[in-house]
Amino acid sequence: MAATGVRLDLDGRPIKPMTICMIGAGGFIGSHLCEKVLFETPHKILALDVYNDKIKHLLEPETQTWADRIQFHRINIKHDSRLEGLIKMADLTINLAAICTPADYNTRPLDTIYSNFIDALPVVKYCSENNKRLIHFSTCEVYGKTIGSFLPKDSPLRQDPSYYVLNENTSPCIFGSIEKQRWSYACAKQLIERLIYAEGAENGLEFTIVRPFNWIGPRMDFIPGIDGPSEGVPRVLACFSNNLLRRQPLKLVDGGQSQRTFVYIKDAIEAVLLMIENSARANGHIFNVGNPHNEVTVQQLAEMMTEVYSKVSGEPPLESPTIDVSSKEFYGEGYDDSDKRIPDMTIINRQLGWNPKTSLWDLLESTLTYQHRTYAEAVKQAISKPVAN
Numbered sequence: 001m002a003a004t005g006v007r008l009d010l011d012g013r014p015i016k017p018m019t020i021c022m023i024g025a026g027g028f029i030g031s032h033l034c035e036k037v038l039f040e041t042p043h044k045i046l047a048l049d050v051y052n053d054k055i056k057h058l059l060e061p062e063t064q065t066w067a068d069r070i071q072f073h074r075i076n077i078k079h080d081s082r083l084e085g086l087i088k089m090a091d092l093t094i095n096l097a098a099i100c101t102p103a104d105y106n107t108r109p110l111d112t113i114y115s116n117f118i119d120a121l122p123v124v125k126y127c128s129e130n131n132k133r134l135i136h137f138s139t140c141e142v143y144g145k146t147i148g149s150f151l152p153k154d155s156p157l158r159q160d161p162s163y164y165v166l167n168e169n170t171s172p173c174i175f176g177s178i179e180k181q182r183w184s185y186a187c188a189k190q191l192i193e194r195l196i197y198a199e200g201a202e203n204g205l206e207f208t209i210v211r212p213f214n215w216i217g218p219r220m221d222f223i224p225g226i227d228g229p230s231e232g233v234p235r236v237l238a239c240f241s242n243n244l245l246r247r248q249p250l251k252l253v254d255g256g257q258s259q260r261t262f263v264y265i266k267d268a269i270e271a272v273l274l275m276i277e278n279s280a281r282a283n284g285h286i287f288n289v290g291n292p293h294n295e296v297t298v299q300q301l302a303e304m305m306t307e308v309y310s311k312v313s314g315e316p317p318l319e320s321p322t323i324d325v326s327s328k329e330f331y332g333e334g335y336d337d338s339d340k341r342i343p344d345m346t347i348i349n350r351q352l353g354w355n356p357k358t359s360l361w362d363l364l365e366s367t368l369t370y371q372h373r374t375y376a377e378a379v380k381q382a383i384s385k386p387v388a389n
């Protein structure tokens with residue numbers, strides 16, 4: 001499973017083994033990226049995070065063939081003097097660290113802004129000062145709302161892709177008012193993108209910015225009360241998984257009419273590996289990474305997950321599988337939403353030849369099989385425990 005033979009880049013040049021400083025390596029995307037790099041390349045990883053539960057299988061036992069190519073450093077990048085040294089030891093830094101769950105954006109806006117802007121500043125600075133390449137994880141949320149969402153409901157222009165397809169170079173970033181604190185995350189991510197871009201333009205920083213469009217799959221977030229706080233609100237995949245595991249109706253925020261495109265984490269990680277190993281093609285670019293063919297409303301996602309979960313668990317769906325809830329009740333004051341997110345794939349196609357492969361049904365089937373296998377028993381036990389008064 002590991003690195004044998006010479007790996008070639010997209011231009012036929014041999015790829016030199018490199019050391020990657022991966023910040024946020026213990027998270028959802030980080031854990032999949034660590035697996036990919038260890039299993040398929042000769043590169044080494046300096047894995048930085050405050051947690052390592054999701055990469056434990058890669059750190060133990062130390063007899064695994066890849067054990068000498070991953071080193072975990074328990075570091076909070078907010079305040080740790082080891083950060084610069086680790087960035088200096090690496091050829092490339094990938095920054096994934098962030099608060100990135102919507103339930104936090106309007107309820108913990110200060111933490112959100114600090115995490116996504118202030119805490120990322122030293123990483124950019126150290127990369128720039130030490131001439132190290134940086135791949136920074138931004139978000140599709142920097143686009144905010146589509147231009148089309150401001151047209152009258154019955155306008156035929158709403159059907160015109162130029163009013164909703166999101167392009168890195170031509171689409172504007174449209175956020176709500178300041179009291180809609182939902183946009184604290186998108187705005188902080190946008191400012192760090194602008195700073196990185198300016199470091200490239202003025203100081204020659206070699207950078208790539210990734211804008212993920214709803215990457216989903218195993219190990220995403222947590223199941224409340226099982227491997228995360230009971231009152232915690234994860235992203236939609238984990239919220240709906242939690243409801244299905246507990247046989248509760250899935251909650252549709254404001255009727256579930258917002259639209260998303262979902263891409264399988266394993267497809268998306270292929271794109272990141274292409275960026276890592278093709279610096280000449282990736283440097284200086286911002287890349288949308290998503291699957292424009294997997295678009296659904298949140299309501300359709302709920303229906304599909306209900307059907308798939310019933311298939312993988314063997315349990316019949318509830319008579320009323322969904323329930324409507326207001327955004328104020330679910331997320332609190334200051335929530336707002338992106339209406340529609342379809343990525344334009346022209347740039348990533350041209351530069352890296354990448355295309356997503358997995359259909360929504362297939363990615364939900366493998367993900368919900370994982371969720372059922374991993375959590376069903378623990379949820380059953382948690383439900384059967386008597387509640388203390």
Ligand SMILES: NC(=O)c1ccc[n+]([C@@H]2O[C@H](COP(=O)([O-])OP(=O)(O)OC[C@H]3O[C@@H](n4cnc5c(N)ncnc54)[C@H](O)[C@@H]3O)[C@@H](O)[C@H]2O)c1
Nearest residue numbers: 024026027028029076077096097098100137139212214215
């Ligand atoms: N999953 C997606 O679809 C998606 C979409 C858009 C953007 N992103 C971006 O991709 C990145 C990774 O997302 P994810 O889904 O893997 O999230 P995640 O929460 O699973 O991972 C983030 C990791 O960063 C770590 N971290 C946070 N602050 C830290 C700090 N101060 N010091 C050290 N470690 C810290 C966390 O412990 C966590 O393990 C984020 O920047 C996020 O904004 C993800």
Ligand SMILES: O=C(O)[C@H]1O[C@H](OP(=O)(O)OP(=O)(O)OC[C@H]2O[C@@H](n3ccc(=O)[nH]c3=O)[C@H](O)[C@@H]2O)[C@H](O)[C@@H](O)[C@@H]1O
Nearest residue numbers: 100102139141212213214215235236239251252253258298
């Ligand atoms: O994944 C992404 O690409 C980006 O978008 C996410 O934002 P969003 O898609 O709004 O977050 P989800 O929690 O996945 O919610 C998706 C939609 O489902 C809805 N939802 C969520 C949870 C739930 O139980 N019910 C429900 O209807 C939300 O209101 C929203 O409309 C997060 O901001 C980031 O992880 C990331 O930057």
